[in-house]
Amino acid sequence: MKKVLSFILISTFFVGFLASCGGSSSSDNSDKASSSYTANLENGKAVYDRSCVACHMQGVAGAAALTDKARWEASAAKGIDTLRAHALHGFQGEHGVMLEKGSCADCSETDVYDAVAYILKEAGVEAK
Numbered sequence: 001m002k003k004v005l006s007f008i009l010i011s012t013f014f015v016g017f018l019a020s021c022g023g024s025s026s027s028d029n030s031d032k033a034s035s036s037y038t039a040n041l042e043n044g045k046a047v048y049d050r051s052c053v054a055c056h057m058q059g060v061a062g063a064a065a066l067t068d069k070a071r072w073e074a075s076a077a078k079g080i081d082t083l084r085a086h087a088l089h090g091f092q093g094e095h096g097v098m099l100e101k102g103s104c105a106d107c108s109e110t111d112v113y114d115a116v117a118y119i120l121k122e123a124g125v126e127a128k
């Protein structure tokens with residue numbers, strides 16, 4: 001079951017995002033990459049404080065500030081899997097460029113997912 005889930009998720013990532021970013025990422029913890037994965041918000045906060053806060057605290061360089069609920073609602077509407085993939089592989093939106101893992105080279109996939117969950121929680125937005 002775990003393997004099947006991994007396969008589905010890896011395929012989703014590859015089809016959807018690898019083509020557009022031309023990059024690959026380590027697949028550590030990819031078995032946890034499903035929507036049913038329960039984020040560790042404590043870890044998410046630690047990762048956020050270290051790697052995301054520079055842009056997402058005030059909303060620097062086009063990034064949505066943590067308090068900008070409207071922006072995070074628009075993001076959340078894309079679905080949690082899309083947000084995770086965008087945070088993991090990078091994303092060019094209409095406001096700016098979100099770098100791969102927010103340029104946190106030593107963040108694992110789960111670190112990034114936890115940080116996304118933490119951001120949404122702090123913004124007061126429900127992940128879809």
Ligand code: HEC
Pocket residue numbers: 047048051052053054055056060061062063064074075076078082083084086087091092093094095096097098099101102103104107112115116119
């Ligand atoms: C160098 C600045 C910068 C850092 C650091 C950064 N981000 Fe971003 N992020 C952005 C920008 C800019 C956008 C908005 C792109 C847009 O909507 O045009 C963004 C958007 C996002 C989105 C929304 C994507 C979407 O599809 O709407 C998520 C989720 C996100 N960042 C998560 C993170 C996480 C998690 C971290 C830390 C690991 C992080 N970011 C670190 C600049 C940054």
